[in-house]
Structure formats: C-alpha cells, structure tokens
Amino acid sequence: MKELIVSKAKTLHTLPTPCLVLDRAKLRRNIARMTVACARNGVTLRPHLKTAKSIPVANLLTGPNVSGIAVSTLLEAEYFAQNGFQDIQYAVGITPDKLDRAARIQQIGARVTLVTDNLGTAREICRYTDETGTVFHVLIEIDCGERRSGLDPSAPELLDLARTLADANNVVLDGVMTHAGHSYTCRSLAEIEAVAEAERLAVVTAAERIRAAGMACPTVSVGSSPTALHARHLTGVTETRAGVFMFGDVFQAQILTCTLDDLAVSVLTEVTGHRADLGHMTIDAGGLAMSKDRSTENVENDVGFGLMADLSGEVFAPQLTIARVYQEHGLVPVTEPHRLEDFPIGRRLRVYPNHVCMTASMYPGYFVVDSEESDGVEVVEEWSRISGW
Amino acid sequence: MKELIVSKAKTLHTLPTPCLVLDRAKLRRNIARMTVACARNGVTLRPHLKTAKSIPVANLLTGPNVSGIAVSTLLEAEYFAQNGFQDIQYAVGITPDKLDRAARIQQIGARVTLVTDNLGTAREICRYTDETGTVFHVLIEIDCGERRSGLDPSAPELLDLARTLADANNVVLDGVMTHAGHSYTCRSLAEIEAVAEAERLAVVTAAERIRAAGMACPTVSVGSSPTALHARHLTGVTETRAGVFMFGDVFQAQILTCTLDDLAVSVLTEVTGHRADLGHMTIDAGGLAMSKDRSTENVENDVGFGLMADLSGEVFAPQLTIARVYQEHGLVPVTEPHRLEDFPIGRRLRVYPNHVCMTASMYPGYFVVDSEESDGVEVVEEWSRISGW
Numbered sequence: 001m002k003e004l005i006v007s008k009a010k011t012l013h014t015l016p017t018p019c020l021v022l023d024r025a026k027l028r029r030n031i032a033r034m035t036v037a038c039a040r041n042g043v044t045l046r047p048h049l050k051t052a053k054s055i056p057v058a059n060l061l062t063g064p065n066v067s068g069i070a071v072s073t074l075l076e077a078e079y080f081a082q083n084g085f086q087d088i089q090y091a092v093g094i095t096p097d098k099l100d101r102a103a104r105i106q107q108i109g110a111r112v113t114l115v116t117d118n119l120g121t122a123r124e125i126c127r128y129t130d131e132t133g134t135v136f137h138v139l140i141e142i143d144c145g146e147r148r149s150g151l152d153p154s155a156p157e158l159l160d161l162a163r164t165l166a167d168a169n170n171v172v173l174d175g176v177m178t179h180a181g182h183s184y185t186c187r188s189l190a191e192i193e194a195v196a197e198a199e200r201l202a203v204v205t206a207a208e209r210i211r212a213a214g215m216a217c218p219t220v221s222v223g224s225s226p227t228a229l230h231a232r233h234l235t236g237v238t239e240t241r242a243g244v245f246m247f248g249d250v251f252q253a254q255i256l257t258c259t260l261d262d263l264a265v266s267v268l269t270e271v272t273g274h275r276a277d278l279g280h281m282t283i284d285a286g287g288l289a290m291s292k293d294r295s296t297e298n299v300e301n302d303v304g305f306g307l308m309a310d311l312s313g314e315v316f317a318p319q320l321t322i323a324r325v326y327q328e329h330g331l332v333p334v335t336e337p338h339r340l341e342d343f344p345i346g347r348r349l350r351v352y353p354n355h356v357c358m359t360a361s362m363y364p365g366y367f368v369v370d371s372e373e374s375d376g377v378e379v380v381e382e383w384s385r386i387s388g389w
Numbered sequence: 390m391k392e393l394i395v396s397k398a399k400t401l402h403t404l405p406t407p408c409l410v411l412d413r414a415k416l417r418r419n420i421a422r423m424t425v426a427c428a429r430n431g432v433t434l435r436p437h438l439k440t441a442k443s444i445p446v447a448n449l450l451t452g453p454n455v456s457g458i459a460v461s462t463l464l465e466a467e468y469f470a471q472n473g474f475q476d477i478q479y480a481v482g483i484t485p486d487k488l489d490r491a492a493r494i495q496q497i498g499a500r501v502t503l504v505t506d507n508l509g510t511a512r513e514i515c516r517y518t519d520e521t522g523t524v525f526h527v528l529i530e531i532d533c534g535e536r537r538s539g540l541d542p543s544a545p546e547l548l549d550l551a552r553t554l555a556d557a558n559n560v561v562l563d564g565v566m567t568h569a570g571h572s573y574t575c576r577s578l579a580e581i582e583a584v585a586e587a588e589r590l591a592v593v594t595a596a597e598r599i600r601a602a603g604m605a606c607p608t609v610s611v612g613s614s615p616t617a618l619h620a621r622h623l624t625g626v627t628e629t630r631a632g633v634f635m636f637g638d639v640f641q642a643q644i645l646t647c648t649l650d651d652l653a654v655s656v657l658t659e660v661t662g663h664r665a666d667l668g669h670m671t672i673d674a675g676g677l678a679m680s681k682d683r684s685t686e687n688v689e690n691d692v693g694f695g696l697m698a699d700l701s702g703e704v705f706a707p708q709l710t711i712a713r714v715y716q717e718h719g720l721v722p723v724t725e726p727h728r729l730e731d732f733p734i735g736r737r738l739r740v741y742p743n744h745v746c747m748t749a750s751m752y753p754g755y756f757v758v759d760s761e762e763s764d765g766v767e768v769v770e771e772w773s774r775i776s777g778w
Contacts, residue, residue, distance in 0.1 A: 016463075016490065018778055050716055072717045074405075092717050093662045093671070095735050101405065118662060121734055148718060149662045149671050181715065273482045273507060273538045282482070282538050288750055289778075292681040326570065327439055327746055328461045328481050329537060345510055346484050357716055361677055362750070364777055388753055389407055389678075 010379045012311055012348060012369065017270045018289040020363040021350060022057075023313065024380065025372035026264035027246055031060055034228060034245050039065060041234040046070050046089060048223060048243030051357045054366065054385035055083045057246065070223070070241040073389050074101050081110035089113040091177065091223070091241060093141060093149055096124035103134040113174055117141040117150045119157060122164045129170035138165050139177040139219060140210075144202035145195070146181040153206040159213050166215045175219030175238075176206045183226040186255060187299070196231035199224070204236035225257045249356035250307050251295035260307075260315055265360060266350040267306070268367070269330070271343050280323070280333045281343050285351050287325040291358035306351035308332060312376055313350055322351065361387045399768045401700055401737060401758065406659045407678040409752040410739060411446075412702065413769065414761035415653035416635055420449055423617060423634050428454060430623040435459050435478060437612060437632030440746045443755065443774040444472045446635065459612070459630040462778050463490050470499035478502040480566065480612070480630060482530060482538055485513035492523040502563055506530040506539045508546060511553045518559035527554050528566040528608060529599075533591035534584070535570040542595040548602050555604045564608030564627075565595045572615040575644060576688070585620035588613070593625035614646045638745040639696050640684035649696075649704055654749060655739040656695070657756070658719070660732050669712070669722045670732050674740050676714040680747035695740035697721060701765055702739055711740065750776045 012021065038045040047061040050072035058069060058080065068087025071077050077088050086109060090102065094114040102112045114136050116122055122138070129136055140161055143150030151158050165173040180199035186192045199222050210217040222234065223241030234240070247265040248258040269285035290305045301319075308320035320338060324331040330351075334340050343349075353359035360366075368381040401410065427434040436450040439461035447458060447469065457476025460466050466477050475498060479491065483503040491501045503525050505511055511527070518525055529550055532539035540547050554562040569588035575581045592609050599606040611623065612630030623629070636654040637647040658674035679694045690708075697709035709727060713720040719740075723729050732738075742748035749755075757770040 014486075016487075016778060092673075095659055095661050095673070097403075097659070097735055098405075118734060147664070147667055148713075148715065148720060149664065152666075270484055270486070272484050275536070275538065277541075278536055284481075284484070287682070287747060288776075292683065292744075292747060293676070294681065294683075324537075326537065331537060345507060346486055355681075358676060358681060362776070387677075387751070389405060 012268055012377045015268055015367055015379065017268050017348070018285045019268050020360060020366050021266050021268050022366035022368050022383065023264045023376070024368050024370045026262055027057070028060065030246050030248060030258065030262055030264060034242060035065060037229050038240055041231055043234050043237050044239045046221065046239045046241045047246070048072070048091065048241045049076060049080065051243040051360065052246055052385065053387065054383050055080070056381070056383040058085065067239045074098060074105065075386060075389050077102070077105050077110070077112050079386050081105050081108040086110045089139070089241070091115055093117060094121065094125070096121060096128070099125065099128045102136070103132060106134065111137060113137040113139060115139045115141050115177060119161050119164060122161050126164060126168035126171055129168060133170065135170045135172065137172045137174040139174050139221065140206070142176050142178040142202050142206045144178040144180055144199040146179060148181060150178060153202045153209070158206060158209060162210045162213065162215055173215060173217070175217045175221065176203045176210070177219070177221035177223070178203045180222065180224040180227045183224045184255060186226060189230055189256060192226045192230040192256065193232050196227035199227050200231065200234055200237055207236065225252065226255055229257060244357060247356045247360070249354060250303050250352050251299060251354050254296065254299040254301060260352070263352045265356050266309065266313060266352050267359065269349050269351055271345050271347045271349065272329070273345065274340050276340055279335060280331050281340060283322070283330040283332055283349065284328060285322070285330045286328040288327055288362055290322065290325060290330065290351065290353055291355065291362060292325065293353070293355035293358040295354040303354065305330065306353055309350040309352060311348050311350060313371065315352070360385065401657055401766045404657055404756055404768065406657050406737065407674045408657050409749060409755050410655050410657050411755035411757050411772065412653045412765070413757050413759045415651055416446070417449065419635050419637060419647065419651055419653060423631060424454060426618045427629055430620055432623050432626050433628045435610065435628045435630045436635070437461070437480065437630045438465060438469065440632040440749065441635055441774065442776065443772050444469070445770070445772040447474065456628045459632070463487060463494065464775060464778050466491070466494050466499070466501050468775050470494050470497040475499045478528070478630070480504055482506060483510065483514070485510060485517070488514065488517045491525070492521060495523065500526060502526040502528060504528045504530050504566060508550050508553060511550050515553060515557035515560055518557060522559065524559045524561065526561045526563045528563050528610065529595070531565050531567040531591050531595045533567040533569050533588040535568060537570060539567060542591045542598070547595060547598060551599045551602065551604055562604060562606070564606045564610065565592045565599070566608070566610035566612070567592045569611065569613040569616045572613045573644060575615060578619055578645060581615045581619040581645065582621050585616035588616050589620065589623055589626055596625065614641065615644055618646060633746060636745045636749070638743060639692050639741050640688065640743050643685065643688040643690060649741070652741045654745050655698065655702060655741050656748065658738050658740055660734050660736045660738065661718070662734065663729050665729055668724060669720050670729060672711070672719040672721055672738065673717065674711070674719045675717045677716055677751055679711065679714060679719065679740065679742055680744065680751060681714065682742070682744035682747040684743040692743065694719065695742055698739040698741060700737050700739060702760065704741070749774065
C-alpha cells in the first residue's frame with residue numbers, strides 16, 4: 001500500500017477522529033500507585049502488557065522492583081523480545097504446536113516462560129525440549145476460584161505435573177501462577193480482599209506441596225489489578241502480574257481499582273449529527289472505535305458503550321453515555337439539563353471505554369497528552385502499539 | 390519493528406491460531422446471489438466494503454452491474470482509491486473537518502461522494518468547495534425508520550438542504566440515500582419485505598420531492614443485506630449498498646440473509662485446555678479473536694460469542710458455542726453427547742462469529758481456502774485487509 005495520507009495535526013483539536021488518547025501524567029500516577037502497592041506487599045511487579053502492547057509504555061515499567069513482563073500472545077512476546085525485553089512470561093496456557101514459535105522467540109535473546117495446567121502438554125514440552133535442545137522455563141497454572149483454567153491447588157495431578165517438568169533435562173520448573181479474574185465480580189474492598197487472600201492461598205498452597213515433594217518452586221505469581229492493589233498481604237507470593245491498572249477504565253473504576261479521575265486512555269471523537277426529534281446526537285465513535293464490550297452492564301452504573309467527557313477529559317455531570325453503537329456511529333442521548341445546542345456538529349469530545357484492553361486493540365497507537373506537564377490537549381508524543389497474534 | 394517471525398504454514402492444520410479463514414467458494418456464491426437479487430430488482434449493486442476492507446474481495450465485485458463501492462471510513466476510501474477504485478461513496482455523515490482529507494483522496498483519482506443530513510454541514514461543504522475549488526458529489530441521508538440519522542422524507546428542511554447543495558458552484562447534488570438498519574430486528578421474510586418497502590418508499594418519496602422542486606436527483610440509494618435480498622421490488626431505486634452478505638455470520642443466518650452453510654468467514658482456533666470437573670474446554674479464540682459482539686443474544690438461537698465447527702467448517706450437532714470470553718480465552722461447555730476426549734488439546738476447530746464485521750476487524754488479513762476447488766483446508770491465497778480510521 002502506498003503511503004497513507006494522514007493529518008499532521010498535533011493537538012486534540014485537529015487529530016483525525018476517532019483516535020486513541022493516552023494521558024501520560026495519569027499513566028505515571030497509576031504505575032506509581034501499583035509500584036507502591038507491590039513494595040508494600042514485598043512482591044515484584046511483572047507488568048502484564050496485554051493492555052498496552054506498547055514499547056514506550058513498557059519502558060515506563062522497568063526498575064529494580066520489576067521482574068520482567070507478562071504477555072498474552074506470542075506476537076507480543078516477539079515484539080517485546082525484538083525490542084530488548086529479556087524476561088517474558090507468556091501467561092496463557094501453551095499448546096504443543098506453539099512451542100516452535102516460542103523457541104524461535106527465545107533465539108532473539110529473551111526467555112519465554114511458558115504456562116500449563118496439563119500433564120499431556122507438559123510431556124510434549126519435555127519431548128520438544130529433548131528433541132531440539134531448547135530450554136523452557138515453565139509455570140504450573142493454579143485455579144484460585146476463577147474456574148476458567150488451572151489446577152485446583154489440592155489436585156492430585158499437581159505433583160505428577162510438577163515432577164514431569166522438574167525431571168526433564170531441558171525444562172526448568174519455575175513455580176506456580178494463578179489469575180484471580182473473579183475479582184472482577186467484587187463490588188467492595190472487603191470482597192476484593194477476600195479474593196486476594198484466596199488467590200494468595202491457592203498458589204502458596206500449591207507451591208508448598210511442590211516443595212514438600214522435594215522440588216524447587218521459586219516463582220509464586222498472582223495477578224489481577226484489583227487484588228494487586230487491595231491485597232492485605234501477599235505472604236509467600238513473589239510477584240504480581242497486573243495490566244489494566246496502567247490505563248484504567250470505567251469498569252475498573254466501578255470495581256474500585258481506580259477512580260474516574262485516573263482513567264488514562266480515552267477515545268477522541270467528534271459530534272457527527274443530531275436528531276433533535278429523538279433527543280440524541282451521533283458521534284464518530286461506534287462499535288469498532290469503542291469495542292462491543294459491555295462490562296458495565298453488570299455494575300451499578302451502566303454507561304452503555306462509553307462515558308462521555310469534554311475535550312479536557314472532564315466527565316459531564318449529569319453523565320452522558322453512548323447508548324447504542326453501530327459499526328461507525330455512536331448514539332448519545334442528550335437529556336436535560338444538557339442541550340443538543342451545546343454539542344454542535346464537529347464538537348470534539350472524549351469517551352472513556354468500559355474495557356480498555358478491548359478498545360485499545362482497535363488502534364495502531366496512542367496520541368499522548370500530558371495533563372500535568374502540558375495543557376492536556378497538545379500531543380506531546382506518539383506511541384505505537386501492536387494488535388493481533 | 391523488525392521482521393516478524395511467522396509460520397510459513399499453508400493449511401488449516403498448521404496456520405498459527407487464532408486467524409481468519411475465508412472460504413472463496415462461499416464468498417463467490419454469496420456475491421452471485423446478491424447480484425441476481427439486484428438484477429431482478431433492476432438496481433445496480435454498490436458493495437459496501439466496510440465488512441471486507443480488502444482489495445482482493447473488492448476485485449470480485451466489479452462488473453457492469455456494479456456502480457462503484459461504499460465505505461465506512463476515510464481510511465477505507467484512501468485504501469481503495471490508492472488501488473484504483475474511482476467511485477467511492479463514504480456512506481457515513483461527513484463533518485466539516487473531514488472535508489480536507491476527503492478532498493485529498495480525490496486527488497488520488499477517485500470521486501468521494503459525501504453524505505449529510507444537516508443544513509449547517511451542507512453550508513460548510515459549499516463554503517469549502519468554493520474556497521478550494523474542490524468539487525464534491527453529495528447525497529442527502531434519509532431516515533427510513535432506523536431512527537439513527539437522516540431526515541424524515543417529509544421533513545420541511547429536506548428541500549432547503551437540497552437547494553443549498555444544488556445551488557452551490559462546486560457541489561453536485563447526487564441524490565438521496567438511506568439505510569434500513571432496522572431490518573436487523575426482523576425475524577421473518579414478511580417483516581423484511583415490509584422494511585424493504587418502507588426503505589424504498591422513504592428514499593423514493595424524498596427523491597420525488599426534490600425533483601418536484603425542480604432539482605435533479607439521479608441517485609436513489611438503499612442498503613442493507615436483508616432488504617437487498619428480500620425486497621419484493623425496488624421501483625424508483627437506482628442502487629443498493631450491501632456488505633455483510635459477502636461473508637454472512639450467525640446473526641445474519643438467523644435473520645434470513647443466508648444459511649449457516651453460506652458463512653464464508655470463520656476463526657481458526659485450537660483447543661488449549663480442559664476442565665473436566667467443570668465440563669468445559671478452553672480455546673485460543675477469546676474476546677479479541679471473536680469481538681465482544683453479542684448480536685445473537687436477541688435472536689432465537691443465542692450462540693454466545695461464536696458457533697463451533699470442525700476443521701472442515703461443519704457445525705457440530707448438537708451445537709457447541711463459546712459461552713464466555715476472556716481476552717485470549719474462549720470457554721466452550723462440552724455436554725453430552727459430545728465428550729471432552731473428542732477435543733484433545735491442540736485439536737483445531739473453526740468458529741463462526743456472531744457479527745463478522747466486528748470479528749474481521751481484529752485481523753490483518755484472510756487465509757483463503759476453497760471448499761469447491763480445493764480440499765477446503767489448503768490455503769489457496771492470502772488476502773490482506775485494513776482496519777482503523
């Protein structure tokens with residue numbers, strides 16, 4: 001394809017819409033808050049880059065208390081390995097036919113730590129490493145109550161699986177990991193603390209069983225943004241993987257991971273039309289620009305497909321939301337005291353997404369603003385990101 | 390970014406998963422069926438490429454009865470203009486600040502026909518074309534009952550809007566267009582026929598009012614896949630824009646645009662894990678691979694986030710569906726008479742999406758198979774596509 005014709009615009013007033021805006025000041029604050037929480041709990045942070053998928057964002061997440069990164073796809077692993085990241089945990093259960101790609105990523109110069117909960121797959125890892133001479137570090141996935149994948153910490157097969165990995169010539173049993181995805185159903189700090197404790201107990205129990213059987217289990221990894229921030233203690237845990245905390249979203253704000261003021265990512269949009277007879281305006285952020293995620297359907301304040309803010313990022317009061325989306329149209333009901341006349345065609349607005357991991361994946365990069373060091377409207381940097389597999 | 394390490398695999402047995410598979414034989418059949426429907430109704434087809442966003446797909450849609458293409462973003466307009474397409478309808482309401490980009494696309498050598506329903510925007514188009522010497526063709530958007538955007542065909546301001554455009558020096562009032570998106574709420578052929586007639590009547594009424602006021606109105610454009618296929622007649626209409634018919638999806642099959650056997654696009658996935666205690670397997674097609682679209686929530690047979698098929702594309706009986714999605718995990722309950730043992734880790738499957746426009750947007754291209762000319766598993770071509778704005 002020939003060179004694309006794109007605007008050279010450098011402020012939110014002139015960027016082509018829809019596009020993705022990242023407030024660097026809020027990103028830094030969010031990272032600082034998580035870093036403090038990890039230090040308080042005596043664990044290292046292994047940032048999960050499935051949300052950001054961006055080198056410049058990852059570069060803000062290095063330091064003595066950062067133990068490497070986690071990723072959700074092998075494409076992410078390749079991208080970060082090619083950009084110098086050397087300790088990469090592929091935090092999704094591996095399958096035998098993905099081993100070859102993981103091995104090739106290691107040839108770039110990174111360790112790609114694998115995850116499995118399955119004896120058959122573990123045997124395939126051992127066979128592959130024996131046959132190829134590749135060395136893989138492997139974590140055993142534990143279910144701490146999410147009921148998606150992983151072994152129960154008391155499962156009899158845990159020790160068979162650990163033994164299979166520990167006994168292999170070219171496999172290093174690194175330890176255990178779990179994901180408290182069910183923290184997303186919590187609606188109070190007390191509930192989050194309870195899930196965090198269940199998460200901790202599950203992996204620590206599994207690690208102790210493995211150690212009691214005479215095997216090493218150096219890594220004890222947990223991970224979800226709510227539990228990472230609100231755990232009362234993480235005794236026995238070595239690292240926490242968390243990702244969405246960097247950006248935050250409306251759903252996370254409602255489940256107490258952050259406040260609306262912490263949301264670092266929004267979609268820049270403009271008003272495209274009015275239907276005064278129906279009391280709504282249309283914007284150019286539809287189903288593709290926002291994603292069809294409806295996380296907030298299940299929390300107290302359902303914001304439809306996104307929560308509207310003005311160009312400075314200030315949420316409207318009373319709130320305005322995207323009630324319906326079509327592929328390229330968002331439909332925003334405008335009710336009293338708001339008036340359609342306040343939203344002329346061409347007015348630029350920002351929308352906070354329900355689920356930023358889904359929304360960000362629709363864009364090739366972030367237009368970076370900074371609400372502390374700049375006026376918050378000037379584009380101070382442009383950061384690329386990847387999507388896909 | 391350095392060159393990606395990707396598999397050179399050329400069959401569905403070896404492609405990296407998840408990826409997007411397009412069955413060329415089904416695509417051709419779907420196009421032929423729509424072509425016949427348009428010919429029967431005496432209208433030209435203006436394929437809407439918002440679904441496919443792909444030059445090779447568009448190249449299957451040229452011919453004497455094709456009047457040009459429709460697109461949903463200016464990035465699509467750029468992409469198709471750069472690849473030789475000369476008649477492009479940007480079928481989403483234009484805003485003044487997008488005029489400059491549209492004008493630059495015309496400099497590549499394409500006509501970019503604009504759409505508006507708003508007098509203020511029409512005046513800005515006139516001002517822009519006067520000031521720059523650019524010539525724009527413009528269609529007036531009519532609401533035929535979708536209640537999203539567009540003017541009621543009886544609206545008094547229709548003639549003011551038409552007159553403003555018709556009187557401008559560098560604007561050509563091309564006619565009227567509408568979109569019967571509410572055909573998606575139909576559940577029977579009789580209902581679709583009724584919406585198709587409302588769609589036809591709305592634009593024909595608007596066109597006749599414009600002509601009665603002494604202005605030309607050569608183009609009378611309708612568009613939605615269900616109405617394009619099932620309209621009883623389209624007297625007075627000149628062209629139909631339709632897009633999703635090319636690929637089809639589970640939602641379209643349920644609203645009678647196609648059958649499950651016509652679905653040309655699926656996601657290739659593999660089994661990644663088992664939870665025998667919970668009766669489900671996990672696959673590597675999650676929320677990003679499928680999108681979070683839940684269209685089938687509102688039809689008779691809710692298939693969750695996707696309908697499972699075997700590697701040949703045959704839907705399982707009784708059906709298997711993705712009940713839950715996480716970012717990279719899909720969770721598929723496996724109930725009797727199916728058995729988890731029939732789905733070993735690594736088994737490759739295909740998933741038909743709820744809404745193919747959303748799903749396809751997550752991928753950089755199509756791995757093309759052909760269930761008639763080939764064994765349906767060999768990759769016969771690789772077609773790129775675009776996403777974004």
